[in-house]
Amino acid sequence: MGQHSDRVRNALLDAAEELFATDGIDAVSNRRIAEHAGNSNHSAVSYHFGGREELVRALLDRHTAFARARRAELVAELGEDAPITDLLACMILPFTDLLAARPAPSWRARFLQQLRTVPSVAASVAENVRADPLTDQLIHRTRQHFSAVPDGVFAGRARILGHVILDACAEYESRVQAGSVTADWTGLGYFLIDSAAGMLGAPVTHAGDFLGESTATYLL
Template sequence: MGQRSERAQRALLDSAEELYARHGIDAVSNRKITEHAGASNHSAVTYHFGGRDELIKALLRRQLAEMESRRAELVAGLAADAGLWDLVACRILPLVEQLAALPVPSWRARFLHQVHGVSAVAPLMNSAFDDSETLAEVRRRVLPHVEGVPEKVLQARSGILGHMVLGLCAEYEAQVEAGTQEGDWISVGYFLIDAVTGMLVAPVTRRGGRVAPASSHNLI
């Protein structure tokens, strides 16, 4: 792939991430994305990516690629008997560190939150992350720490927590843009690690009855 084509793809990805974050997935056409990117060819999204879903997958893969090396570093540094908090940190810290490194304004957290909220495209998030070996390793090591929680309850909690993490990050990203934030991204990360760890192992006071459905993007 030539440098010109790479620049064109990067411009389209950046344009899509911003417009999806600001307006929502279904409100943004491929033509709007190409116009915002400054492309003269209104079929540029189709030419470079094949369609909207493929464009969203490319955005998600870009994010994962940027986080994967950091997560691998954290996982490699874990003790053999690492606790749940440290394992959850491997899941959360690469995300907030990536968000902290983006220029202001950034759109990534709000884009992820938009994808998570649209049932037609939310499964793309899981499919983009399914090939991550480090995430698979974190999930495997988390399970013994939550073995007392019924599987359906754990799945539902994981879905709720995925929504919480993305929602809080999206809200904080908007505050950073407005200049009204308190603390910093790393503080947000540690707050989320504490909250996720606590909820995963919270007591199950009633076994049976209705359990909220799991989100399409589970945290573990």
């Protein structure tokens, strides 16, 4: 009975992630998710998750263990004076490695991209990112590499990187599905690492907190 329930839950999660990724969070009903999962019980989402917020939380959390384990492996390999690219790798590669490990087609990046447009779940996304105990350590070590960059500028660049990295992964995920590129998530990951290092360390011509308070959402 437990295994059957787990299979049903996973089918619902897979269906929800795909539909949310393609159509948006608010455009997809619980009934449609159940039908897409091949479940004749139109109340299946409510039965297994309790409600829409709990479903979204379950989707957000479902690959957390993978990402955190991968991050821990990378952090364990860091030297005391690790270069900035190695620090950024600890934050970016767990996500691109996760996308590489997902069955094709993957919908994860596009689902997270859609989540970003829903203000009511933005706090949950940030909470999920910052809950990893290694995150603050990595952010602190990364910040030390760019001590000459004002705090407001650094925070704004981190926020921009959040959009750039997630959008790049979502676009790449779509191109992989369409068959226009052969998946090379590792290559994309290192391209994003180099790009992030360049943006964070770029010359500062105008200092100021132009984008307001933000979190390093590129850690997704």
